[in-house]
Amino acid sequence: MDSSKTMTMKEAVSRFVQDGDTVYLAGFTHMIPFAAGHEVIRQKKKDLVLARATPDIIYDQMIAAGCAKRLIFSYAGNPGVGSLRCFRRAHEKGIPKPLEIEEYTHFGLSGRLFAGATNMPFLPMRTNLGSDLPAQNPLMKVVKDPYSGDEVSVVPPLKPDVAVVHVQRADVNGNCHIWGIIGEQKDAAFAAKKVIISAEEIVDESVIRSDPNRTLVPDFLSHAVVHEPWCAHPSYVQGYYDRDNEFYVKWDEITKEHESTMKYIDEWVHGVESRSEYVSKLPPSKVDGLRPKEAYSSPVNYGSV
C-alpha cells in the first residue's frame, strides 16, 4: 500500500498541474472529470494547452475562465445541443483572451493519443486525405506506404503533461476499473507524464484483482488517487448517475454572454470549496432523478487449480 498517493482534488491539481501544461481531461461523453476542471479554474491555472476530442462543457468553462491558450480538439460542439459559445467567443473574438486551435478528426485525435500511449513514432491512418484539415495543421503529414506505394496520412504521438482520468472504482494505489463507454481513458493515462486518477468509490485492492481484465490501468502509472464522488456531473458515470441532459441544454442559455457565463462560474465554481459542496448545492430532486436502475453484469470465474 502506498497511501501517500491518496489526496484531495485540490492537492492533486495544485501539485500536478502547472501553468502552461498540456492537460487532457479524459472521457468521451462519459466520466468527464468536471471536478478537476473546476479545481483548475479555482486555482487560476493559466496558459494551459487543453486537449480533448470533444471539449464539451468543461473546456468551455475553462476557456471562459481564462485558463487556456490553445485547444487541441476534434469536435467543439455541445453534444446533442449545438455550439460551445465560450469556445467560439474566445476563438472568434478573443473574449476573454485569444484561443489558438489545433484541429483533427476524431480518428486523428484519438490516434494521436493512442500513438502517445504506445510510444509510436507516428501513426498511419486511412482518413484526412481529401479534407482541407491537413492544410491547416502542419502536424498532419503524408508518407509513402512502402507496400502499395500510395500516399498515407500520418499523425504524431500526443503526450500530455498531465491527464485526469475518472473511474468508477479504484484502490488506494490507483489500480482501477471502468465500464461503459471507455473513450480515451486508457490512452490518456498511458500517454501522459503525470496521471491523476479520481474515483467514485475507493475499494479494496481485492475487488480490482477479482477482475483484472476490467482494469483500466495498473497502479504504477498514477501519481495521485482522489476519492471524488459525483466528479463527472453534469456528465455521467455508468451505474452511478446519469447524464444531466437538462444542464447540457441549459448551458446554451447560460453562455449567451460572457457575463452570464462568469456569473455561473462565480456561483458554481468559485462559490464552492470542493465537489462535495457543489453536490450539496444541487437540488436533491436533481440528484435523485439521476440515480440509475440496477443492471448487474453476470460474474465470471477467474479460478485456477
Add this chain to the structure above:
Amino acid sequence: MDSSKTMTMKEAVSRFVQDGDTVYLAGFTHMIPFAAGHEVIRQKKKDLVLARATPDIIYDQMIAAGCAKRLIFSYAGNPGVGSLRCFRRAHEKGIPKPLEIEEYTHFGLSGRLFAGATNMPFLPMRTNLGSDLPAQNPLMKVVKDPYSGDEVSVVPPLKPDVAVVHVQRADVNGNCHIWGIIGEQKDAAFAAKKVIISAEEIVDESVIRSDPNRTLVPDFLSHAVVHEPWCAHPSYVQGYYDRDNEFYVKWDEITKEHESTMKYIDEWVHGVESRSEYVSKLPPSKVDGLRPKEAYSSPVNYGSV
C-alpha cells in the same frame, strides 16, 4: 436469432477451411483451439499457411500430419519445456514434408495481426532494427519517420483467410465473452475473412449483453458458432479447466520420432470422431484434476435511469 450459424466443429472446418488457406488458430498460451486443429487433421486439409505467434503443440501436430506448407510465427518452442520437434523435423529435414518459414518477433507478429484487424496500411514499431531478422524476411521494411527523420521498422497487415477463436461463453449468434489472457483473439477475429467462434458454453444473449465491455467481438463478425466444451485441452480455459502441464512435458517424449508422433495422432485424432469422444477417452482423474477453484469477479452495475 440466426441459429443457422451454430454447427459442429466438423461442419465448421469443412465449410470454412479450404486447402491452401492462411489459418490462424488464436490464443496466446490460453484457449488454444486444439479441437479445431484436430478436425483439420481429420479432414486432411493440406497446403495450409499456419499463422500463430506461438505454434505450440497444436501446430506441431498439424505439421506432423502434413497439413502445412508454411509457418508464420514468432516463437516456435514448447512453452516451458523446450523444442517443437515436429516443426524442427519438417523445417530441418523435410519430414513429413518441407516447411517454409516466415518469422517475426512477438511484437512484429501481433502487430501484423493488429494492423490486419484495423486495416492499417502498415504498422511502424520500435523493434527489429539491429536484429538479423529483417534481412531474412522481405515483408519487414523500413520507412523514414517524417517527424524525427529516423529510420523506423514497419510490418504489413496480416489478414488470414480463416481464424478460429475459442471463448468461455457465446450466444448462438456469436456475441462472446472472454477473460483471462486475451492474447490475439480479438485481432484474429477482426483480421480474418472468415471467423469460427467456438465456446465452452452457449449462453443466452442477455448474459453477453449484461456486460458489453467484456465482449470480445459482436456477432456480425462470425460465420460459425460451435459449442465445443474442452476444445482447448491440453491448453486451458480460465475458470473452466487448467493447463495440462503434464501433457506439454509428455509431448516432448511422444515426438522424439515421427513414427511415435503419428501413433499419437492416429490414436487421439483419427481415432476419435469428435472432441467429446476425445474427452471421454481422457482418464477421469486427469479431467477432475484440471478443474479450477472458484474465484468470481465482483459484479458491476450497467444501469441507466
Add this chain to the structure above:
Amino acid sequence: MVIVAARELKDRESVLVGVGIPNLAANLAKKLQAPNLLLVYESGAVGSNPSRMPLSIGDPCLVSGAKSVCSMYEQFAYYLQGGRIDVGFLGGAQIDKYGNINSTIIGTYKTPKVRLPGSGGACDIASNVKKIIVITPHEKRRFVEKVDFLTSPGFIDGKEGWRKLKLQGGGPYAVITNLCTFKFDEVTGEMTVTALHEGVTIEQVQENTPWNVKVAEELVTTPPPTEMEVTTLRALDPDKIYLR
C-alpha cells in the same frame, strides 16, 4: 426525411449512427424492414438497444444491454478503418454537388465568420463507409457551389478526384432533404434528383439549389409514409424531441 432515410437501410447492414434524425431513422428501419440492422455508435457502443431516445451519442442507455463497447480509438480503427461499416449518416452546414461537406467553418479558417464544431468523426466516416447518406434541410445557404471548407470528402471534383484519394469507402450515396432525394451519377459523381416528395415540383428543388440541378431519367415520387411507418416512428419518439 426520417422515414425516407429509414427506407434506405437494408437488413443485416451495419450503420454508424449519430443522434437525432439518423438515430430515429435507424431505429425505425430496425423495427420495420431491417430487424437485424446493427447500430454502431461513434462512442464505441455496438448493437445498442436503447430503452429511450438518447440526447447524445454518449448516453448511458446506449451501453446498458449493448452487444459490445470498445474504446474510441478501437471504434474508429477496428470498425471504421476496418471497413466493417456499411452505412454512415452525415449532416453539415454546406454541401456541394459532388457531396463534399463542410462542418468546420463559415468564412475562412483563419478569420471565421462562424466557427462550427468541426469534423468529429465525419471525415473518417466519409472516407471509410460503403454508403454515405446525408440528411439535410433543403436551403440555399446549405446547398452551395463551393464549400467554404472541405471537412469530409464527397466525390471532390467528380469521380476522378475521388479515385485519386484511393479511399476504401464508397462515397456519397444519397442526399435526403425535405423536398427530394438525390443520388449520385455513377459516371460523373454529380448529385441527381431521383425522387420528389409528394407535392414537390422540380422547380421548387431548383429554386433552392444554386447549381443547375440534374434530374434522373426515371424520376419518381417518393411513396407517402405508410400508417405502419408513422405509428412506429411516433412510438420511437413519444416526447416529440425530434419530430414536430
Add this chain to the structure above:
Amino acid sequence: MVIVAARELKDRESVLVGVGIPNLAANLAKKLQAPNLLLVYESGAVGSNPSRMPLSIGDPCLVSGAKSVCSMYEQFAYYLQGGRIDVGFLGGAQIDKYGNINSTIIGTYKTPKVRLPGSGGACDIASNVKKIIVITPHEKRRFVEKVDFLTSPGFIDGKEGWRKLKLQGGGPYAVITNLCTFKFDEVTGEMTVTALHEGVTIEQVQENTPWNVKVAEELVTTPPPTEMEVTTLRALDPDKIYLR
C-alpha cells in the same frame, strides 16, 4: 544465479518476467528487498501474485488475482514500446562480448543445424527496456566471438553501433552466470567481470570464455547467499522444479 539475479532488482521497478529462473529471481526479490516490484508477463498479466510456480508464462495462476491483464499487442505496445518496463531478463543459445544474443538458429538461417525457438519477445525486450539482465550457464558453446544469428541486439559492435539504432532501451546491463557477474563497460560496451562467485577464479572464467576477458578494476567476490535468501527461495519452489 537466481539469488544473484534477484539482488539486481530494486523496489518499485517493473520487470518483464519469463518462466523459470527469471520468475524465481523476481519473486525472490519481491519477498525480500523489493516488495513493490511490479511483475509483468509477456502474456499480458501485470502485477501477478502467482499462488504456485507457473510452468509457462501462460499459466492461469498468473491471471487469478493479477492487477491487470491486456492483449498481446497491447502488452508489447503499451508496456514495452511505451517505455514502461525497467528490467527484462533474457537468455539464449549464444552471446557475444557486446551482449548480442542468438536464440534463433545454430548454423545458417537457410540451412540450420539446430533450429531454436526464435525471438519471441526477446528482440522487442532488448530494444525497449532500461536494463537487460542475461542469465546463462557459463559454457564455451554459449559465449562466442560472433553469434550465428543476431536475434536480440546488445551493443552490436560496441556502443557506436548501438547508438546508431536509436533504440529507447538502455541495452545490456548484466550477465549472470554460474561463475561470475559481468557488467558492461560504459565507454566500449564490452562485457566486464565485476564479481566472481565464491571459490571461482578469474582463470576459470577465462577458460570458459573464448575472448580475452576484461576484468573490472574493483573486482569483488559475490557475497554468499544469506540464510534468508536460501530459505525464501526454497519456499518459492517447494517441488524443486527449477532448483536442484
